[in-house]
Amino acid sequence: MRGLQIVHWGEPYVLNTSIPVPSPAKGQLLIKIASAGYCHTETLVLNGDFARLALRDPLPQIPSHEPTGWVAAVGEGVDGEKWKVGMRVGCLNYRDMCGSCKECKAGDLKFCTHANLAGVTADGAFAEYMLASPQSTIPLPASISFDNAAPLFCAGATVYCGLLRCALSPGQAVAILGCGALGHLGVQFAKVMGLRVVAIDSRQAPLDLCATLSHPLDKCINSSLTPVNDALAKLPFEVDAAVVATDAIPAYRYALELTRKHGTVVVLGQPKEDIPVPYFQLIMRDLTIKGSVLSSPEDCQDMINMFAEHNLEVRTHVYKMEEISKLIEDTHKPEMSGKMVVRIAEEF
Ligand SMILES: [Zn+2]
Numbered sequence: 195m196r197g198l199q200i201v202h203w204g205e206p207y208v209l210n211t212s213i214p215v216p217s218p219a220k221g222q223l224l225i226k227i228a229s230a231g232y233c234h235t236e237t238l239v240l241n242g243d244f245a246r247l248a249l250r251d252p253l254p255q256i257p258s259h260e261p262t263g264w265v266a267a268v269g270e271g272v273d274g275e276k277w278k279v280g281m282r283v284g285c286l287n288y289r290d291m292c293g294s295c296k297e298c299k300a301g302d303l304k305f306c307t308h309a310n311l312a313g314v315t316a317d318g319a320f321a322e323y324m325l326a327s328p329q330s331t332i333p334l335p336a337s338i339s340f341d342n343a344a345p346l347f348c349a350g351a352t353v354y355c356g357l358l359r360c361a362l363s364p365g366q367a368v369a370i371l372g373c374g375a376l377g378h379l380g381v382q383f384a385k386v387m388g389l390r391v392v393a394i395d396s397r398q399a400p401l402d403l404c405a406t407l408s409h410p411l412d413k414c415i416n417s418s419l420t421p422v423n424d425a426l427a428k429l430p431f432e433v434d435a436a437v438v439a440t441d442a443i444p445a446y447r448y449a450l451e452l453t454r455k456h457g458t459v460v461v462l463g464q465p466k467e468d469i470p471v472p473y474f475q476l477i478m479r480d481l482t483i484k485g486s487v488l489s490s491p492e493d494c495q496d497m498i499n500m501f502a503e504h505n506l507e508v509r510t511h512v513y514k515m516e517e518i519s520k521l522i523e524d525t526h527k528p529e530m531s532g533k534m535v536v537r538i539a540e541e542f
């Protein structure tokens with residue numbers, strides 16, 4: 195099969211046309227990939243930052259952990275009534291959960307100590323076929339195209355779960371800092387959840403994109419033009435929680451100062467530098483800081499249902515595997531907004 199591979203850490207992907215098609219072992223699905231997303235985390239994976247989590251030497255490794263496609267084959271022991279060949283699906287990246295560790299027993303599959311992480315510590319979705327586990331594979335309704343669905347399986351799941359971790363009730367207010375791939379989905383989920391939504395970015399392009407979404411936001415703030423004290427003075431309501439979906443360190447300071455006393459700040463970004471947390475915010479303002487990544491399969495299913503029912507939008511830029519260097523170059527352009535997707539097979 196054709197696929198992109200990391201052959202050496204830190205070096206550009208190689209397009210390999212003779213990768214053997216994997217065969218599903220007991221309990222696995224084989225997925226024929228339609229479209230797969232390029233996540234911000236790909237840079238960290240390429241640099242080998244996650245190699246220490248791998249259960250075996252992962253190189254050469256196929257990147258991408260935002261897979262969508264069709265069930266192509268089912269392994270022994272998989273319920274063939276539920277997982278029919280040809281079924282449209284998307285997959286969360288954790289697979290091959292052991293079922294016996296503390297996390298698995300608690301039902302927290304994404305933290306399984308023995309799981310493989312597709313596209314992160316094991317082969318992922320930038321290829322014609324990929325292995326998956328039924329437990330972390332989600333059926334896709336026909337109304338969501340594969341190009342639009344791919345970003346939902348990391349960016350969508352992560353920001354949806356981040357919002358759930360804020361534990362807010364309808365009518366309360368959330369600020370989403372960073373309105374790129376995760377943020378532009380998050381602001382829509384938050385509106386459907388009945389929250390007041392403040393979209394914040396230091397770049398104008400993502401804010402302009404958010405302003406065109408069909409679910410109008412309560413406030414858009416360009417943080418490079420609006421110091422946090424001005425934002426606090428102008429907002430007609432308190433911000434109960436903030437979700438930081440960017441690596442930009444100033445966004446964390448902004449979030450900590452913008453969130454009300456006793457509020458919650460959820461960290462979704464993966465900055466290289468340490469995140470600065472002044473003791474004052476913890477002690478004198480009683481803020482709670484949580485991290486979050488991906489979601490449970492159940493929450494992912496709820497998010498997919500919400501996306502379909504409320505006609506939510508994802509802005510994608512679609513490339514072919516051969517155009518991967520152009521995709522990566524475009525990702526780093528400041529005027530870019532939305533999400534990069536590689537289309538591997540056409541929908542039929
Ligand atoms: Zn990701």
Ligand SMILES: [Zn+2]
Pocket residue numbers: 291292293294295296297298299306307308309
């Ligand atoms: Zn486990």
